[in-house]
Amino acid sequence: MSETTSRTELSALGEFGLIERIASRVQLQHATSIKGIGDDAAVFDPQGFHQVVTTDMLVEGVHFDLGYVPLKHLGYKAVVVNVSDVCAMNATPKRITVALALSNRFPVEAIDELYEGMLLACKNYGVDLVGGDTCSSPSGLVISVTAIGEARKEDLVYRSGAKDNDLLVVSGDLGGAYMGLQVLEREKAVFKETGAQPDLAGHDYILERQLKPEARKDIIELFRKLEVKPTAMIDISDGLASEAIHLARSSGSGVRIYDEKIPIDPSTYKTARDFDLDPSTCALNGGEDYELLFTIAQADYEKVKGNPSITVIGHMTDKASGCMLVDKQGGLHELRAQGWDAFLRK
Amino acid sequence: MSETTSRTELSALGEFGLIERIASRVQLQHATSIKGIGDDAAVFDPQGFHQVVTTDMLVEGVHFDLGYVPLKHLGYKAVVVNVSDVCAMNATPKRITVALALSNRFPVEAIDELYEGMLLACKNYGVDLVGGDTCSSPSGLVISVTAIGEARKEDLVYRSGAKDNDLLVVSGDLGGAYMGLQVLEREKAVFKETGAQPDLAGHDYILERQLKPEARKDIIELFRKLEVKPTAMIDISDGLASEAIHLARSSGSGVRIYDEKIPIDPSTYKTARDFDLDPSTCALNGGEDYELLFTIAQADYEKVKGNPSITVIGHMTDKASGCMLVDKQGGLHELRAQGWDAFLRK
Numbered sequence A, B: 001m002s003e004t005t006s007r008t009e010l011s012a013l014g015e016f017g018l019i020e021r022i023a024s025r026v027q028l029q030h031a032t033s034i035k036g037i038g039d040d041a042a043v044f045d046p047q048g049f050h051q052v053v054t055t056d057m058l059v060e061g062v063h064f065d066l067g068y069v070p071l072k073h074l075g076y077k078a079v080v081v082n083v084s085d086v087c088a089m090n091a092t093p094k095r096i097t098v099a100l101a102l103s104n105r106f107p108v109e110a111i112d113e114l115y116e117g118m119l120l121a122c123k124n125y126g127v128d129l130v131g132g133d134t135c136s137s138p139s140g141l142v143i144s145v146t147a148i149g150e151a152r153k154e155d156l157v158y159r160s161g162a163k164d165n166d167l168l169v170v171s172g173d174l175g176g177a178y179m180g181l182q183v184l185e186r187e188k189a190v191f192k193e194t195g196a197q198p199d200l201a202g203h204d205y206i207l208e209r210q211l212k213p214e215a216r217k218d219i220i221e222l223f224r225k226l227e228v229k230p231t232a233m234i235d236i237s238d239g240l241a242s243e244a245i246h247l248a249r250s251s252g253s254g255v256r257i258y259d260e261k262i263p264i265d266p267s268t269y270k271t272a273r274d275f276d277l278d279p280s281t282c283a284l285n286g287g288e289d290y291e292l293l294f295t296i297a298q299a300d301y302e303k304v305k306g307n308p309s310i311t312v313i314g315h316m317t318d319k320a321s322g323c324m325l326v327d328k329q330g331g332l333h334e335l336r337a338q339g340w341d342a343f344l345r346k
Helices: A010-025 A071-087 A108-125 A176-194 A204-211 A217-226 A240-251 A266-274 A279-285 A298-304 B010-025 B071-087 B108-125 B176-194 B204-211 B217-226 B240-251 B266-274 B279-285 B298-304
Strands: A033-035 A042-044 A050-059 A092-102 A128-136 A142-151 A167-171 A232-235 A254-258 A292-296 A310-317 A323-326 A332-334 B033-035 B042-044 B050-059 B092-102 B128-136 B142-151 B167-171 B232-235 B254-258 B292-296 B310-317 B323-326 B332-334
Touching: A010 A108, A010 A128, A033 A128, A042 A092, A042 A128, A050 A071, A050 B092, A050 B142, A071 A092, A071 A108, A071 A142, A071 A217, A071 A232, A092 A108, A092 A217, A092 B050, A092 B142, A108 A128, A142 B050, A142 B092, A142 B142, A167 A240, A167 A254, A167 A298, A176 A204, A176 A266, A176 A279, A204 A266, A232 A240, A240 A254, A240 A279, A240 A292, A240 A310, A240 A323, A266 A279, A292 A298, A298 A310, B010 B108, B010 B128, B033 B128, B042 B092, B042 B128, B050 B071, B071 B092, B071 B108, B071 B142, B071 B217, B071 B232, B092 B108, B092 B217, B108 B128, B167 B240, B167 B254, B167 B298, B176 B204, B176 B266, B176 B279, B204 B266, B232 B240, B240 B254, B240 B279, B240 B292, B240 B310, B240 B323, B266 B279, B292 B298, B298 B310
Parallel strands: A050 B128, A092 A128, A128 B050, A254 A323, B092 B128, B254 B323
Antiparallel strands: A033 A042, A042 B050, A050 A142, A050 B042, A092 A142, A167 A292, A167 A310, A232 A292, A254 A310, A323 A332, B033 B042, B050 B142, B092 B142, B167 B292, B167 B310, B232 B292, B254 B310, B323 B332
16 A cells, blocks of 8 residues: 555544644645635635636545555645546646545655645646545545636636537547556466556556546636637546537537547557457547547637647537547447446445 | 435436535525536635635534434534634634535435535525535444635644733533433333333523534624734633633644623523533533634723623633633632543533
């Protein structure tokens, strides 16, 4: 769990000692974060911007397995998944609060690693950690992060704004995080059975996609540069198929995705083949890629054409045409949301 | 756990089904809550006010025991403890997000009860439930609520503003929640040993203090009416002694509390005696009362004098005089924070 050699028991520090330890490592970046950790609540000045707020909870044994997820990566990811939701509103992440339930099996050094990851993500995304709660847990680790971001009212993008002929666009590539998880699960199973050390060689990209995903704040900044405002947007946490259906339903439209257009990294593709999986299916249903899926007016096509960070993968249709996948032969298949469902998987 | 007769499995509904079910019951009260549940993040308009944000996590087996806490009360309390933190900044609570980790042993009907309690608290305190996350838990129930409130910059009250001779004032009465817990624990132990039905008769007040605490939003409103602005404030979640020390340390002062002035309800007093406990000790260290502890300038004494909702229990001193309890004979004892510590108790 932790490779540090010293071990300080949480009970030796106590809750207030732990809070002071965390607070001493936090440096607020924004002058608008008026009060951080250390009062009944944090205080900030929204300076006339609209505010967005989102919460995501990560539960040990459901969302992560400490058998192969380093705590620093876990902390990083816990922040990133929330930052990603803020970006999906076309807003700029500014602040987070962190609530942690910790069991006594974690020494203080392990909590330090977790916060190191969270604070690294805060630094990378320009976010202030302004408050939170720490309490004990009778069993596993639970991390709940709430992120608050800001945007001008006119810049906000909802899931519901797509028009019938808008282009459907996705950032980055898909399916990598899912294939990274498959490799980790396989190596864990091999280790359990034979005691053999994990063989992760050559899987750097997909492992990083799973263990240390990034939120596409750069895409939000790209929109400003290209002077494009998406008509609708969502981040891909559950899978492309599920999110495309969400966008279409919220907007009262149908959607058509072209299989051959879906961006898949060569290493994702190869690993999927090694696992006898269809790469497109992994991209459609794998989830946890934290890329942005958005729609733009056809008139904006020239502005985004050829940009290496984004790919046009389809378009919206009228509602009656449904949510469809177009295969390489032109055949139509109904899109199904087979992605993550908190109460069906695991 | 739930007395409802029908049982719908969570897996039959799925995560999105559950979110839709919750969303259909939520009615936003504030026009400034622009988008609630149903997008990547909620959106609100701060309308020029400063914002405060606070998070509290409740963990089954640590903060509550479903053996005697009804889910509706638990939901209510989960919101109240956060609203209380917002009030302690002299701010008005406006919005919450709720993250839940649920095990499959909860049927949908149990979740309904939990939300019924949360939504009742939202109604009573004028708060909009604007978003959240629901996920599965391998073991116990975890509830993480984040509350956001607002205030004019000049109205905000921090822990750090107390001056050396300010009066120390507390709302309501203390020790009741702790004595309520003692009664519940005793009856649970009796039930385990003998199977006897719980005998809770005559303990209405202290049981309600434990099971259904209220946040003192009315006191914030009283301040406006009396035209009093506290110089420092904190809510009493860990215990009077612990919070008074927090106030004093944050303000760079000492504090003196007069034992005989501490407000204790007669039923709290009597139950403490029945348990062979010192009522003052229960009030000082019991915690979970969610009353407000604040300081005011001596010049404001006439404005608060005789108000039945609040009691002057002491005053601030210079730092060198320390944090002291004055007993009924005038003897001085150092105040100790023996209250709740997440990693020491349980």
